[in-house]
Amino acid sequence: MxxxxxxxxxxxxxxxxxxPLNSVYAEKTTVGEIVKELGTIEAKVIKGPHGRYLINMGTDNKVKKGNLWTVYSTGEQVIEPITGKKLGVLPVPLAICKVTRVEKHFSEISVKCFKKSCSIKSGLTVKRYREIKIMFYDVNGSSFRLYELIRAKLPSLDWQGYQSIENSADVTQLPEGVVIVADKGRVTIWSGGEILSIYDELTSARSLPQPALTQSTPPVTETKEIDSKQKTVTSAPGIMIPGLSTNLKIENYEAVTSIxxxxxxxxxxxxxxxxxxxxxxxxxxxxxxxxxxxxxxxxxxxxxxxxxxxxxxxxxxxxxxxxxxxxxxxxxxxxxxxxxxxxxxxxxxxxxxxxxxxxxxxxxxxxxxxxxxxxxxxxxxxxxxxxxxxxxxxxxxxx
Structure with a gap:
């Protein structure tokens, strides 16, 4: 034992x-650019001709094709039950929108209601990348720290988690969501099925490999039995320790459980x-x-x-x-x-x-x-x- x-x-x-806890390591270029790319901004819906929908932002506000937005109703008052004081307004999400065409001062969007039908009127608020599903795929499991940094800075997104995969062909796209793929020093961001951005240079944020315990498949309720058989890693690339030029090889490890x-x-x-x-x-x-x-x-x-x-x-x-x-x-x-x-x-x-x-x-x-x-x-x-x-x-x- x-x-x-x-x-x-x-x-x-x-x-x-x-x-280290200090924020110095969190302000690297790649992390900052991704956070800015997926940051929340607010716009208004414009009901255009022939049943088409627009928003009042375009390329001048760095809106891109594939950007995803959530449409909210005007909201419901939240009232404190004892004092009767109005605490604020709780907006209700009505639909998810995807930018399909971008002009300088406005953009055209497609609308998909969360329920069977919804009433989208001019003047309703839309928020970019607010309550939008997002998944992080890590090829070969070397960018878990990058995932942690991005997730910590983008809490407004609906995070579906992290998954280590063997190659980029294993990525599952989200038609109404965001997918981040980290692969051999390159980070690709997909949004609504469109490639939003590609970053070729990763910072030291990716120097910590993801432990094997967090590699996962879709959730199940059954827990696997403990495997006490000794194993030896003979061809694994090893773990790169920041500041050292050599890999650390782990041998004679014992698998004790899986998650x-x-x-x-x-x-x-x-x-x-x-x-x-x-x-x-x-x-x-x-x-x-x-x-x-x-x-x-x-x-x-x-x-x-x-x-x-x-x-x-x-x-x-x-x-x-x-x-x-x-x-x-x-x-x-x-x-x-x-x-x-x-x-x-x-x-x-x-x-x-x-x-x-x-x-x-x-x-x-x-x-x-x-x-x-x-x-x-x-x-x-x-x-x-x-x-x-x-x-x-x-x-x-x-x-």
Whole structure:
């Protein structure tokens, strides 16, 4: 058991050793250009002649053929039940639109209603790449960090997850969605079946390979049995460690489990008393824990508003969940995992959270919080935090 956990821990350390929280690594050219390409902008519907639909933006606003927009109704008032105070308007999505022709000051769109029929009138609001499905395909699994960075900066999209594939022929297009394909230093963005952009130069964001555990097929409910047979990697390309010119070869590894979900984050943690290693992974707003040996599992489903961006594992079963709410900012949480399952220690944290190894002992025991910025996601302020057993968080010095 100890040897098994040691091997899994070493792999976990290798995959996370070079992941700084500071936003410097997130401001690379490719990431910034993709985020700008798929950023949200707002326009208005114009009902044209002969039943044709237009929007009041064109090439002067960098609108392109294939851009996808969501049409919203004027919205419904949200009223606080106790005070009767009007809290705002909740827009209702009516249809998805695709740009089919672009002029300088306007564009023509095709409209597909979410229901059997919908009434699209002039003056309704359309928002580009808001609640639009998007999938990230990674050829040979070398661009998982790029996926994490892009997803963290584009929470307005409806992310369908990440999938590692063997070649680009395995890509499944989304007729009313966005597909990003990372392949050998080139990133291709498809939108509505059209090639939106191609980037030939990747930054260091792609230097961290995706662990094999997150390679997935469509979700199933059955968990595969543990394979304890020893295997040897003889022809694998190895893992490229940032800053080194040689590959790290992993030999004599032991397959201990498989995860048949598209996952957003994955790690390994020990239970508090029995010291049993559990795989912890995040998928579709749910946090799962699966015991390595017995297959015993727990889950924590987030029912609130917003998008669960990622998780970070800390000492003594602590887990930081970074949750982003559109238009508000971060609403992160600290959970604790034990043999009884998940417990929420504290919530409504306005920071982007990460557990880091600050003293070089190989344990991510230092909790760090970074300010949220509405434009660039990562703010400039980074602080050391501490959390006690009751979940109370205190802020210490800035970094």
């Amino acid at each position: 100890n040897n098994l956990f040691m091997r899994a821990t070493i792999l976990s350390v290798i995959f996370s050793l070079f992941l 048949d979900h598209i996952v957003d984050s994955v790690g390994i943690i020990e239970s508090d008393r029995t010291k049993t290693p559990y795989f912890i992974y995040l998928s579709n707003k749910t946090l799962y824990a699966q015991a390595v040996e017995t297959g015993k599992s727990y889950q924590y489903a987030y029912k609130g508003f917003g998008d669960m961006v990622n998780m970070s594992l800390g000492p003594n079963g602590l887990i930081a969940l970074n949750i982003y709410i559109q238009g508000e900012g971060m609403n992160s949480r600290i959970l604790k995992f034990s043999t009884g399952g998940f417990t929420v220690l504290t919530k409504d944290i306005e920071y982007i959270l990460e557990f880091l190894d600050m003293n070089g002992n190989g344990i991510n025991e230092s909790l760090v919080g970074q300010d949220f910025d509405a434009e660039s996601f990562f703010g400039s302020g980074v602080f050391r935090l501490a959390v006690d057993d009751s979940g109370r968080i205190t802020q210490h010095d800035s970094m």
